[in-house]
Amino acid sequence: MSSAPAQPALAFPAWPHAGAEEREGLLRALDQEGWWRNGGSEVDCFEREFAALHGAPHAVATTNGTHALELALSVLGVGPGDEVVVPAFTFIASSLAVQRLGAVPVPADVHPDTYCIDVEATAQLITPRTKAVMPVHMAGQVADLDALADLAGATGVAVLQDAAHAHAARWQGRRMGEFGSMAAFSFQNGKLMTAGEGGALLLPDGESHRQAYLxxxxxxxxxxxxxxxLTQGSNYRMNEFSAAVLRAQLTRVEAQIAVREQRSRQLAAALARIPGVVPQGRDERCDVKSHYMAMMRLPGVTAERRTALVDALNGHGIPAFVGFPPVYRTTGYWQGPYSGGAEEIGKRCPVAEEIGGDCVWLHHRVLLADAATVDRLAEVLAEAVARI
Incomplete structure (x- = not known):
């Protein structure tokens, strides 16, 4: 008996998404007298528009999101001998930015439901050397900014938001630029807004903006x-072409997030019904979650089975990836300033240890598909999980 024909790969909207607006912007930048920020107007306009979207007084556009973090840390005066508390479970750029300035990243455990930094665990790591705490809004789920504000008020330690996943997100109705702290964003190719590469830093006041600009x-x-x-610095300037593309991307980001919100709730409900799959939870105080990723855990999965699942999903056209390892479980982490050893850090970060080994995520473009495709995605994932 012949086998059943293979199902066609699922089709999702392409990413990056570009339209006439991006093409018009690129030509507008091309026709300017200069193509760098001091010779044109695209970067200046983008900074104003991006700051306005996020409720911030100021923004500075940068070459990428990692540089936005480095720039923010520099404005905070972070340097050799200082410590910055970072989530143990995050993309390594969060800790690398600290190390590039000669400071020590101190990994803190994360919440098992939201995957965001655990504020109680963070409080235990504050020392006289701590200059800042860097929460990451993981997959667009905003970290507990209320508890972090209380911690900052009690200790005098600055909060620097790593908002690389959190374009247009809100926490209890407040935008990321309305908390009196700096927030760094990324426009790398996979992000919710992109120019291939790029970043931005929101600034809460005129003096921090002056320092960042310098x-x-x-x-x-x-x-x-x-x-x-007038001061130390580097060349973190965004070019005019990137800014022109991002101005176009900015015009549709909120509408896309609204679609992702609907599809995310649909997908999360379906994933929760699959034995062995636990979707990322949500703190409902995050009333606009930007959904950079659809994240889930498979508790107890082996490394081989997780890789096999990701390979199977990609074979069906589903853009799937393994989760980040804890930052201290990478070779690069130990090539910069550090404190303690991997096993010592791992003991105080048991949740990050687990998530780093059992997390799988799907690119946000799956959440721009129609409802029927999202249902089929869940079916394919359930079948793949059952087979591994």
């Missing part, structure tokens, strides 16, 4: 013609 352009003030390098 430091992102080799210490030079606006309009400088005499090489007046």
């Amino acid at each position: 430091r992102h352009g080799c210490g030079r003030p606006p309009g400088d013609r005499v090489y007046a390098h």
Whole structure:
């Protein structure tokens, strides 16, 4: 008897998404007198528009999200001998940015439901050397900014939001630029807004904006013609073409997030019915979750089975990936300043240890598909989980 024909691969909207707006923006930038931020207007306009979307007084556009974090840490005065508490479960850029300034990233455990930094665990790690706490809004789920504000008020430690996944997200109705802290964003190719690469930093006041502007352009003030390098810094400037593309992306990000919100709740409900699958939870105080990823755990899965599942999903056209390892379980982490050993850190971060070994995530473009495709995705995932 012949076998049943293979099912066709699922089709999801392409990412990045580009339309006439991006093409018009690129031509607009091309026709300017200059293609860098000091010779054109696209970066200036994008900074104002991005800040306005997030309720921030100011923004500085950067070359990428990692540089936005480095720039923010520099503005906070972080340097050698200082410590910055970071989530143990995050993309390694969060800890690398700290190490690039010669400071020590101190990994804290994360919440088992939201995968965001555990504020109680963080409080136990504050020392006289702690300069900042860097919550990551994992997959667009905003970290507990209320508890972090209380911690900052009690200790004097700054909060720096790693908002690389949290474009247009809200916490109890407040946007990411309305908390009096800096927030760093990424526009890398897979992000919710993209120009291939890029980043931005929201600033809460005029002085932090002045410092960020100086430091992102080799210490030079606006309009400088005499090489007046007023402070340390680097070249983190965004170019005009990237800004033009991002201005177009900005016009549709909120509508796309609204679609992702509907599909995410649909998908999470379906995943929760699959034996052995636990979708990322949600703190409902995050009243706009931007859904950078659809994340889930498979408790007890082996590394081989997890890889086999991801391979099977990709074979069906589903963009699936294994989760991040804890930052201290990477080789690169130990090539910068650090404190303690991997096993010591692992003992205080049991949740990150588990999630780093059993998490799988799907790219956010699956949440831009129609409802029927999302239902079929859940069916395929259930079948794949049952086979591994």
